[in-house]
Amino acid sequence: MTMTRKMLNLPPEAAYQVREASLGELGDAAADIATASSLAGRESHPEWFRGHVERFDQHRALLDAIGWEDPEPVEIDLAEHGRAFFAGLELLLETELYLARVSKENEGGNHQRRTAERHIEQIEACLASALVVIGI
Amino acid sequence: MSTPREVIWIPKSVVLHVYREAYSILARATEEMRGLEERPDCVWHPERFTGPLHRFDRGRGFLDSLGWQLPDGDAHVAVEQRPVLLDVLSAAMVIQTDLLESGRKDGIDWKSEHEMAAELAELVSFTAKIVALLDSL
Numbered sequence: 001m002t003m004t005r006k007m008l009n010l011p012p013e014a015a016y017q018v019r020e021a022s023l024g025e026l027g028d029a030a031a032d033i034a035t036a037s038s039l040a041g042r043e044s045h046p047e048w049f050r051g052h053v054e055r056f057d058q059h060r061a062l063l064d065a066i067g068w069e070d071p072e073p074v075e076i077d078l079a080e081h082g083r084a085f086f087a088g089l090e091l092l093l094e095t096e097l098y099l100a101r102v103s104k105e106n107e108g109g110n111h112q113r114r115t116a117e118r119h120i121e122q123i124e125a126c127l128a129s130a131l132v133v134i135g136i
Numbered sequence: 137m138s139t140p141r142e143v144i145w146i147p148k149s150v151v152l153h154v155y156r157e158a159y160s161i162l163a164r165a166t167e168e169m170r171g172l173e174e175r176p177d178c179v180w181h182p183e184r185f186t187g188p189l190h191r192f193d194r195g196r197g198f199l200d201s202l203g204w205q206l207p208d209g210d211a212h213v214a215v216e217q218r219p220v221l222l223d224v225l226s227a228a229m230v231i232q233t234d235l236l237e238s239g240r241k242d243g244i245d246w247k248s249e250h251e252m253a254a255e256l257a258e259l260v261s262f263t264a265k266i267v268a269l270l271d272s273l
Contacts, residue, residue: 027173
């Protein structure tokens with residue numbers, strides 16, 4: 001079956017956010033695999049691994065697509081990587097919203113708040129562009 | 137489907153050891169990645185993931201060939217996986233030796249000691265066959 005490509009152009013700062021989000025998700029999936037791998041009876045329960053390995057693969061593939069390193073503009077196919085893209089950015093958005101809220105309550109947290117708010121703007125802009133590309 | 141000539145048969149007596157160590161490869165590689173991801177500068181140092189990703193792929197490739205589910209009887213793995221199989225068997229022998237020695241120190245009963253020693257002997261014997269196979273290729 002041929003999948004229609006849904007290409008999204010990401011400027012370097014957005015690519016950075018997506019990379020950070022995907023690394024976080026990759027780390028979480030790795031942690032889940034590590035936990036399952038250390039449980040008694042793991043050899044008899046491959047189903048403990050399937051979902052975590054699938055999530056690991058999705059984020060690894062997204063990182064391969066955007067590049068693990070170069071802060072360059074990139075183009076990604078949301079038809080192929082949309083699931084990992086949205087999952088990672090939504091989690092990162094939640095984290096930045098939390099940081100912005102907490103830093104408002106902290107004395108001297110202005111710098112952290114401004115950084116979090118800048119990241120929130122970038123992530124929301126990135127998500128909005130992606131929604132347009134997939135036609136929502 | 138693999139033909140018998142393309143696979144290495146793993147006897148039931150060592151299968152559980154092989155599976156445990158194969159899963160340990162995954163556990164170590166993913167633990168390593170989790171540790172790297174938690175470092176604040178991880179996004180600037182993707183090269184740190186290269187090693188653990190390679191080790192993860194190695195363990196996963198082995199499990200993909202072996203099958204992720206422990207069988208009731210013998211197992212088999214593609215002949216291309218023999219270097220990983222040898223690593224897995226080497227690790228299993230070290231662990232079994234440690235278990236036997238600590239069991240002796242703790243004064244385990246004769247029957248348990250005999251069983252553990254027999255398992256170790258099976259591992260040593262099978263590993264010797266795999267080493268011979270490697271040498272012949």
